[in-house]
Amino acid sequence: MPPETLTPARILEATEDVLRRYGPAKATVVDVARALGVSHGSVYRHFGSKAALREAVTQRWLDRSHTELSAVADGDGPALPRLKEWLTALFAAKRHKAGDDPELFATYMVLVGENSGVVEQHVETMIGQLARIIESGVASGDLTSANATATARAVWDATNRFHDPAYAAEWSRPGIDEAFEAVCELVTRGLRP
Template identity: 65%
Template sequence: MSPTSEILTAERILEATEEVLRRHGPAKATVVDVARALGVSHGSVYRHFRTKAVLREAVTKRWLDRTTATLTAIAAGDGDPEARLRAWLAALFEAKRRKAGDDPELFATYHVLAEENGEAVGTHIADLTAQLARVIESGTESGTFTPTAPTPTARAVFHATARFHDPSYAPTWQQPDIEAQFEAVVELVVRGLRV
C-alpha cells in the first residue's frame, strides 16, 4: 500500500515527524520533509497542524505523554503508598533513561523541542506532580506519611529527584553507581515523608 493510499491522520503525521526528526534533527527537519515522507503535499500536513511550531509542540507532547501514561497506572493503583511512591519514581527514572539510551539522537532532538515548547513541558510536569500528590495524599490518609499539603510536597519530591528524570542530567545516567545514587535519594525522600 503506498503512503498516499492510506488516510492521512494526525497520528500518521506525528509518526512521520518523529522519523524525520530522527533523521534530520530539529534544526533541519521541515514540514516539507514530513510531507515527502508521507507522500503528500505540505498543505495536507498544514490542514492537521496549522504551523511548524504547532506540529513540533504536538510531537513533543506525544513523546512526553508516553511517560505520563506509564506512571498513571502506578499513581492510581491501590496498595502501600510507600511502595507506590518508590515504584513511581523508579518507573519515571527508567522511562527517561530508556529514552536517552535506546535512541540518543531522538532524545537529543526532544531535549531541544522540550526547551522550545514550554507549555507542553509545563503541562507534563503538572501532570506528573499531580500524580505524585495523589500518592502522597493516599499515604497521608492511610497514616503511612506525615500529614502534609500534597501538592507542595509533590513538587518538592519532584525537584529532589530531578537528577534522575530531568533530561539535562542524562549524561550522568550511565554512571556505574547511578542505581545506588537513585536508591539513596529515594530512601531519603521516603524517610522524610514517613510518620
C-alpha cells in the same frame, strides 16, 4: 489498494522519523509530507504551523510517560512502595529514552526547549501524580504531609537528577543506581509519620 488516510497520528509518527533522521534544525514540514507521500498543504490542514507540529510531537512524547506512570500513581497498595515504584519507573523511562534512541532524545531536548508550555504542563501532570500517591498515603496513615501538592513538588525537586534530561549524561555512570536508591530512601523516610 487505496492510500492510507492521513491522520494526525500518522503525521506525528512520520514527524518523529523525520526528526530522528534530519534533526530539529534541518527537518521541515516538506520532509514530513514527502515521507507521507502527500503535499505539505495536507500536513498544514492538520497542524497549522511547523511550531504546532513540533509542539504536538513533544506533547505525544511526554504523554507516553504520563500514561505509564498514571497506572502506578492510581494503583492499589500502600503508598510508600507505590511512590518508590513511581520514581523507579520515571527514572527507567528517562534512561530508556536517552539511551535507546539518543538521536531522537537530542531532538526532543531541542523541541522541549522551544515548547516550555508543554514542558510546564508535563511537570504539573507529574507533580499531580505524585500528589495523588501522597494523598492516598496520608489518608491511610502511611505518610505524613500537611500539603500533598507542596510535598509532591519537593519530591520532584529532590529527585531531579534522575529525571531532568539535563542530567542524562550521568544516568549511565557507575554509582548512579546507588545514588538513586539513597535519594529514594531519604525521601520515603522523610514522609513516614
